Amino acid sequence: MVRLSLKLFFLFAGTIVLLSTCKKDEALIVPEERSFPLVDQRLWPYFEAFESEAAARGISIDLVEEEITGVIEAIDEEHVAGQCSYSPFTPGDVTVDDEFWNNSGTNFREFIIFHELGHCYLKRDHREDSDNFGFCKSIMRSGVEDCRDRYNTQTRHTYIDELFFPGNF
Numbered sequence: 072m073v074r075l076s077l078k079l080f081f082l083f084a085g086t087i088v089l090l091s092t093c094k095k096d097e098a099l100i101v102p103e104e105r106s107f108p109l110v111d112q113r114l115w116p117y118f119e120a121f122e123s124e125a126a127a128r129g130i131s132i133d134l135v136e137e138e139i140t141g142v143i144e145a146i147d148e149e150h151v152a153g154q155c156s157y158s159p160f161t162p163g164d165v166t167v168d169d170e171f172w173n174n175s176g177t178n179f180r181e182f183i184i185f186h187e188l189g190h191c192y193l194k195r196d197h198r199e200d201s202d203n204f205g206f207c208k209s210i211m212r213s214g215v216e217d218c219r220d221r222y223n224t225q226t227r228h229t230y231i232d233e234l235f236f237p238g239n240f
């Protein structure tokens with residue numbers, strides 16, 4: 072049973088790669104949504120948003136070229152919504168906890184995925200400091216310190232500025 076589902080998964084993954092290859096050719100004529108062959112398709116809008124938020128700030132980022140991967144699966148450690156692992160030999164693997172994913176809206180998902188790409192792509196460490204009201208200055212906070220999150224549609228722009236230009240904050 073397990074073996075069968077694994078096989079199906081690989082078939083499915085193979086299909087995605089093929090499809091994305093076709094899409095690439097078509098994109099020469101009609102620009103389409105970007106595809107990220109190494110990333111769970113549910114994460115694509117967030118990966119694309121990360122690139123376009125960078126582009127809007129004059130930074131060119133190609134997560135496909137960087138071979139950043141992304142999966143949604145159970146993270147055993149409690150209260151961990153996402154993680155990034157990278158080494159000199161692997162470019163960066165983003166994991167989003169499936170339970171977190173199922174119970175979160177777009178905003179919180181973006182927060183976590185941008186945080187992990189902050190580690191995996193920008194190679195940022197955690198930043199724990201807070202403003203005068205106790206709100207975290209950065210979405211790169213670890214979540215285990217005192218500052219409180221305030222990532223929403225109003226604050227999003229500033230938090231993303233901080234993500235790409237931490238020295239200005």
Ligand SMILES: [Zn+2]
Pocket residue numbers: 186190197211212213
């Ligand atoms: Zn982190």
